[in-house]
Amino acid sequence: MSELGPRYEHKEVEKRIYRLWEKSGYFAPEAHQPRAGNPESKKTFCIMMAPPNVTGSLHMGHALENTMIDVLIRWKRMQGYKTLWLPGIDHASISTHNVIEKELKKEGLTRFDLGRERFLEKAWEWKKQYGGIILDQLKKLGASCDWSRTRFTMDEKYIDAVLTAFVHYYKKGLIYRGLRTITWCPRCGTGISDLEVKYKEEDAILYYIQYGPFTLAPVRQETKFGDTALAVNPEDVRYKKYIGKEIEIESLDVSGQPDKPSKTKIKVAVVADDAVDPEFGTGVIKVTPAHDITDFEIAQRHKLPMLQVIDEHGRMNENAGKYGGMKTKDARDKVASDLRAVGLLLKEEPYRHNTATCERCGTVVEPLPSLQWFVKMDSLAELAKKTVRSGRTKILPANFEKNYFSWLDNIRDWCISRQLWWGHQLPVFFCKKEGGEQRVAGQAKADQKFVVAKEKPKKCPICGNCEMEQSPDVLDTWFSSALWPFATLGWPEKTDDLKKYYPTDFITSAREILNLWIMRMIFSGEEFMDKEPFAVALIHGTILTKEGRRMSKSLGTGIDPLSLIENHGADATRFGVVWQAMGSQDIRWDETSVQAGRKFNTKLWNIARFLQKKTGGKSYTTERLEGFLNGETIKGVFPEANDDDLKILEGLRATRSQVVQYLENYEFGQALHTLYDFVWHNLADKYVEQVKTREDELAREILHGVFMSCLTMLHPFMPFITEEIYQQLKPGELLMVRKW
RNA sequence: GCGCGCUUAGCUCAGCGGCAGAGCACCGCUUUUACACAGCGGGGGUCGUAGGUUCAAAUCCUACAGCGCGCACCA
Numbered sequence: 001m002s003e004l005g006p007r008y009e010h011k012e013v014e015k016r017i018y019r020l021w022e023k024s025g026y027f028a029p030e031a032h033q034p035r036a037g038n039p040e041s042k043k044t045f046c047i048m049m050a051p052p053n054v055t056g057s058l059h060m061g062h063a064l065e066n067t068m069i070d071v072l073i074r075w076k077r078m079q080g081y082k083t084l085w086l087p088g089i090d091h092a093s094i095s096t097h098n099v100i101e102k103e104l105k106k107e108g109l110t111r112f113d114l115g116r117e118r119f120l121e122k123a124w125e126w127k128k129q130y131g132g133i134i135l136d137q138l139k140k141l142g143a144s145c146d147w148s149r150t151r152f153t154m155d156e157k158y159i160d161a162v163l164t165a166f167v168h169y170y171k172k173g174l175i176y177r178g179l180r181t182i183t184w185c186p187r188c189g190t191g192i193s194d195l196e197v198k199y200k201e202e203d204a205i206l207y208y209i210q211y212g213p214f215t216l217a218p219v220r221q222e223t224k225f226g227d228t229a230l231a232v233n234p235e236d237v238r239y240k241k242y243i244g245k246e247i248e249i250e251s252l253d254v255s256g257q258p259d260k261p262s263k264t265k266i267k268v269a270v271v272a273d274d275a276v277d278p279e280f281g282t283g284v285i286k287v288t289p290a291h292d293i294t295d296f297e298i299a300q301r302h303k304l305p306m307l308q309v310i311d312e313h314g315r316m317n318e319n320a321g322k323y324g325g326m327k328t329k330d331a332r333d334k335v336a337s338d339l340r341a342v343g344l345l346l347k348e349e350p351y352r353h354n355t356a357t358c359e360r361c362g363t364v365v366e367p368l369p370s371l372q373w374f375v376k377m378d379s380l381a382e383l384a385k386k387t388v389r390s391g392r393t394k395i396l397p398a399n400f401e402k403n404y405f406s407w408l409d410n411i412r413d414w415c416i417s418r419q420l421w422w423g424h425q426l427p428v429f430f431c432k433k434e435g436g437e438q439r440v441a442g443q444a445k446a447d448q449k450f451v452v453a454k455e456k457p458k459k460c461p462i463c464g465n466c467e468m469e470q471s472p473d474v475l476d477t478w479f480s481s482a483l484w485p486f487a488t489l490g491w492p493e494k495t496d497d498l499k500k501y502y503p504t505d506f507i508t509s510a511r512e513i514l515n516l517w518i519m520r521m522i523f524s525g526e527e528f529m530d531k532e533p534f535a536v537a538l539i540h541g542t543i544l545t546k547e548g549r550r551m552s553k554s555l556g557t558g559i560d561p562l563s564l565i566e567n568h569g570a571d572a573t574r575f576g577v578v579w580q581a582m583g584s585q586d587i588r589w590d591e592t593s594v595q596a597g598r599k600f601n602t603k604l605w606n607i608a609r610f611l612q613k614k615t616g617g618k619s620y621t622t623e624r625l626e627g628f629l630n631g632e633t634i635k636g637v638f639p640e641a642n643d644d645d646l647k648i649l650e651g652l653r654a655t656r657s658q659v660v661q662y663l664e665n666y667e668f669g670q671a672l673h674t675l676y677d678f679v680w681h682n683l684a685d686k687y688v689e690q691v692k693t694r695e696d697e698l699a700r701e702i703l704h705g706v707f708m709s710c711l712t713m714l715h716p717f718m719p720f721i722t723e724e725i726y727q728q729l730k731p732g733e734l735l736m737v738r739k740w
Numbered sequence: 741g742c743g744c745g746c747u748u749a750g751c752u753c754a755g756c757g758g759c760a761g762a763g764c765a766c767c768g769c770u771u772u773u774a775c776a777c778a779g780c781g782g783g784g785g786u787c788g789u790a791g792g793u794u795c796a797a798a799u800c801c802u803a804c805a806g807c808g809c810g811c812a813c814c815a
Contacts, residue, residue, distance in 0.1 A: 006775095204814080218815055231815085276815080285815035292815085353814040399744060403810060406743075410811080511810070546752075548808075579763075582754070585745080586808075590752040592764040599763095599777045610774035673754075673762070688774075 004612055004728050008605040010569030013724045018139060020723075026737055028146045029082040035739065038080045045081040046501040047073060048485050048534075049145065050509060050517075051153065053092035054127050055099045058137040060543040060551060060589065063561040064581060065508055067574045068540065068668050070143050072506060074716035075663055077144070078740035084501050085144060086488050088151035089131055093423035093477040094188060094196075094360050096123060100422075116421045116472070123422045127152075137562060142570045142719045144736070149497075151488045153480045154424070161487035162480045163427045163454045165528065170452045174376045175416075177450075181289060181296035181306075182370050182415050183356065186314035187363035190419040191372050193476060194412065195516050197365060199354035206281070207336055208346040212249030212268075213242070215346060217281040219353065220291075221339070222331035225254060225320045226309040227268065229287040231298055234272035236283055242270040252338055254321025261338035271302045290369045306369055314366050328366065371439045373417035373426065373473070381408045384523040392532040393522055396666065397584050400514060400539050407515050416476045423474030428452050431462035436469035482520035485533035492528075503531050508538040511584075538666050541586040543577075548588055564594055571718035572597035575672065578717055582669040600676060601721050604714070607684055608725045611707055614691065615700045619730060625705035629653055638698065645702055648687040651678055652706050659713055672717050679710050712738055 025031040035041050047069050052062060069085060077083040100123055101111055111119050135150065151158060169175040182191045206217045214230065230247075232239040246269050253264035275294055276285055289299030290308040299306060311317045316326045323331045339345040356365045385408050387393050388401060395401045417426060419439070429451045430437045438448055449462050450471075460466040483491070485507075489498040503525070509518055518537050525533035543559075545551055551558040564573040575597025580587045628637045634649055635641075641649070655678040662671035683706060691699045708729075715722040715735050726735035 004774095007777095199814090202814095206815090216815065220814085277813085280813080281815055283815090287815090294813090295815090351814080355814080400810095402743070406811070514810095542809090544808095580753075585753090588752060590764075592752075595777085596763050602775065602777045606775035606778085608774080613774070670754080677762080684775085685779080689779090692774095 002728055003617075004605065004609045004725070006609075008601055008721060008724075010571070010601070010720065011566075014140070014142075014570050014720045017720050017723050017727075018142070020727075021144065021734075021736060022147075024734055024736075026077070026734065027085075027144050028148060029084045032077075032080070032082045032737075035080050038739075040080040041082075043081050044084065044500055045073070045076040046084040046086070046504040047506050048488060048504055049085065049087045050507070050513075051088040051090040051151070051481065051484065052134045053090050053095050054131045055092055055095050056134050058134055058141075058561050059553075060559055060561055060577070061510060062134070062138070063141060063573065064540060064543055064577050064587075065510075066138055066141060066143050067577050068508055068538075068581065068666075069506070070141075070574075070719070071578065071668055071716040072663070072666075073144055074719060074736065075740060077736065078712065078715065078738060080739070082500075084146055084149070086149050086151065086501075087135055087138070087143070087145040087147060088484070088488060089135070089153070090477065090481055091127075091152065091154045091423060093418060093420055093474060094190070094192070095477075096126070096422050097188065097420050098360050100126060111421070119421050140562065140565050140570060142574065144719070149488075153477075153484075157490070158480070158487055159424060160454070161483055161491055162424045162475065164492045165479075165483055165524070166427050166475070167452055167454055168528070169375060174380070175373060175452075176376065177371060177373050177448075179369060179371050180374070180415075181291065181293055181367050182372055183293070183365050184312065184368040184370065185358040185361065185363055185365050186312065187361045188358060188420070189312065191368075191370055191415055191417065192358060192365070193415050193478075195478075196359045197356045198359045200357050201352060202355045204351050204353055204355075205336075206349045206351040207339070208282075208349065209339060210250070210344045210346055211284070211286070212247050214239075214284045215282045216284055216286055217349070218286065219351065220328075220332065221335050222316065222320075222323070222328055223288045223291045223309065224251070224286060224335070225316075225323070226288045226290045226307045227286040228289055228299065228304045228307055229269045229271050229302065231271050231273045231276050231285050231287050232283060233276040233278040234274065236276075236278040239270070239284065243272045245270055250344060252335065252342065252344070254323060256322065258322045261341040263342045263344070269304075271298070271304070273298045273301065291367050293367050296367075296369075308369055310366055310368065312368065314364075372415050373428075375414040375416055375479075377411045377413050380523040380527065381411045383526040384408055384519050387522050387526055387532045393534060394536050395514070395518075396536060396538045400511070400584075403511075404514060404519060408519065414476075416479050417471075417473040418476055419472070420474050421472075423477065424480055426471040426473050426475060427454050428471040429456055429460075429468040430471065431460050432466040432469045433460075433463045437471045437473070439473075478516060478520055481517060482524040483528070485521055485525060486529050502529060502533075504534045506536045506538070507534045508540050510542055511539055514539060536666070539584045540581065541584050543587045543589050546588050546590060548586075551589070559589055559591075564591075568594050568598045569601065569720070571601055571721050575600060575718060578668045578672045579676075580669065583667070597718075600680070601718070603680060603684060604711075604718075604721060604725065607679075607688065607707060608729065610688055611703060612729070615704055617729075618700070618704075620701045620704045622705050622708060624701070625649075625709065629656060629709070638702070640696075640698055641702075644687065644690045645698065648682060648702065648706055651682045652709055656709070656713065675710070675713055675717070679714070683707065683710065711735060712740055 073083050073085045183197055184191050204219045207221050208215055208217045246267050248265055248267050250263050251266050253262045256262045275298055287295045287298050289296045289304055289306040291310055309317055309320045310328055314328055316323045316331045318324045358365050395404055451457050456468055460468045485504055486502050489502055491498055521533045545557050549557055572594050576594030579593040624637050634646055655674055658674050659671045691703050711722045711726055723735045
């Protein structure tokens with residue numbers, strides 16, 4: 001035993017202690033030795049890390065999430081479970097594209113200048129250089145992951161899992177290719193899913209336009225050239241007489257001189273559809289199947305034709321006649337003034353509405369018709385509902401189940417193809433003689449033949465002798481991460497790990513990930529493993545700035561957890577985060593809690609120094625104390641105890657049972673507050689003071705025992721300092737596997 | 741528009757039916773050998789507003805207001 005120094009030096013200690021843990025091998029479940037008489041010894045406890053994006057660096061959300069997980073993992077490990085916390089990285093298709101394309105832009109290049117192959121080379125290079133950084137950052141936080149099992153969603157084996165899943169869905173008839181109006185980001189040059197759209201509030205103008213006998217009030221009147229019908233609510237008495245009729249209306253002529261607006265007469269059908277809200281606007285809508293997803297659905301129901309007037313770059317196309325080539329925003333103004341000129345614009349009214357933008361790059365998205373790949377969601381949504389309804393996966397707090405179910409009730413088929421390069425290329429092969437996959441609407445054939453297989457067929461079954469060409473599209477990133485809980489364990493192979501650790505025990509995520517990821521893992525788990533992927537999905541709060549704003553790197557409002565670790569230590573940082581983690585409430589970040597954590601470090605350090613001085617470094621067995629904690633009476637165990645002893649012992653027992661209860665309910669903040677209060681205000685302020693004037697051996701034994709017990713309970717929260725103190729007091733043993 | 745959550749001390753938040761709490765900040769005293777990153781003591785809140793239930797409400801119910809989030813809408 002060595003003497004504790006006057007100060008706790010977190011920087012030196014954290015490096016040394018982390019190495020000690022790694023060397024011990026206890027991060028891997030295999031190192032656990034069954035403990036005699038401990039029924040937990042044979043049980044496993046497994047958590048899959050939410051794989052951070054390759055492009056990511058540690059932010060407060062990661063710190064919160066992974067600290068909570070580490071608390072659970074360390075706690076269970078100390079209880080004797082075989083614990084596995086499996087780390088990994090997500091290739092993050094569209095995010096990575098954004099990062100690399102931003103760099104290319106500095107050199108005045110686009111990804112198309114580079115070409116697919118060279119772009120991918122660059123992406124892999126980038127991955128090699130930066131991809132592991134975030135995992136090293138997690139080590140600094142103290143994360144006790146089994147690093148030997150680290151996975152990447154584009155590892156060879158993982159790719160196999162993704163392709164296997166695709167082929168499985170396809171053979172089952174759950175994946176199809178179809179021409180549909182989807183959300184398209186003109187900047188990223190790819191389709192995106194509903195969940196990748198972010199809405200921004202914006203001031204716009206409602207243009208009241210004369211449409212034959214009707215008045216319509218669109219914002220995006222430039223899409224009017226793509227109208228193929230008008231629609232009203234079937235119950236709307238005002239318009240009943242028009243339903244099913246074709247009416248003649250006056251409209252802008254797109255074929256005339258650009259600077260001479262003129263009118264022309266066209267015929268338009270009127271259909272009745274429930275999607276039309278008779279209360280909104282004038283109760284009549286123009287149906288533009290090519291450029292509005294709701295309208296597309298109406299068109300499908302009424303078999304209306306589709307007319308595309310906006311192209312993939314967000315410009316009007318040749319179908320818009322003289323407006324062709326204009327950007328949609330410019331066309332909107334031009335159309336308005338032309339309508340005004342010909343007397344078809346009745347009035348303008350300011351209107352505040354939400355504009356759909358691309359979540360990744362902020363560009364206004366354009367709904368477009370496009371040939372894409374979809375997963376049919378009906379039966380999968382049913383699976384996802386059943387799992388939660390039956391309680392096999394619990395969503396906590398329970399009120400989030402409501403969100404979950406209502407989203408599943410209104411789900412649309414999942415567009416899984418992306419016109420990007422970084423990711424899992426679709427295992428779909430087209431005949432080269434037909435020119436490979438044709439995607440662009442107009443030229444495309446939705447009934448084009450293809451082969452779905454994990455490997456390229458040797459001979460083209462379509463023409464008989466060409467080298468087949470793989471679809472250039474890659475899969476939505478969430479398609480691969482949906483398989484995470486079992487693909488990381490070796491699926492589709494039937495590995496030992498899969499048998500041992502699946503289903504996993506816990507996952508935690510931010511609210512917005514519930515539908516993006518959690519739900520998709522649930523139906524994937526049910527589909528491929530016949531079992532739920534995890535027992536509990538905990539929704540945690542978002543860390544905001546003190547003013548309640550979103551933390552954002554670009555706005556400079558983010559707090560860097562690494563600098564917190566550097567300045568205050570990993571334990572103080574973890575303390576600060578958990579201290580504020582109360583339920584799923586958002587956290588308005590308050591750095592004083594990290595300060596409190598640092599002070600608490602000092603407190604622990606000094607209690608240890610006092611203990612060392614008082615006992616002369618003597619080590620006591622903890623048998624008597626454990627007997628008491630396990631339910632024996634104080635008088636039975638410590639017959640000579642006085643009132644002060646009774647108080648601290650009872651306090652310890654109460655604290656322990658409360659902490660366990662909180663942890664079992666995933667109430668991390670409450671558990672830490674309870675420990676803090678007991679250690680500081682009962683053990684340090686009271687008992688230590690009382691012991692100062694006592695010279696009996698019992699006081700020393702109790703002080704020693706109570707403190708050791710506190711170190712044990714605090715270890716999951718503050719692993720470095722507690723381990724360091726333990727090493728000083730009991731060299732040769734590791735606190736990280738001491739019995740809780 | 742529908743749904744969910746929040747509103748408690750200067751700040752950030754616990755408490756969720758029975759004398760208003762913590763961290764940080766503030767004021768006073770104390771360098772007494774674990775710790776001044778401390779100890780002891782103290783100030784500070786009519787618990788968003790208005791009703792209701794109850795012997796008793798910050799805590800339960802109803803309405804309203806403000807803030808935030810999710811979903812829908814954007815004709």
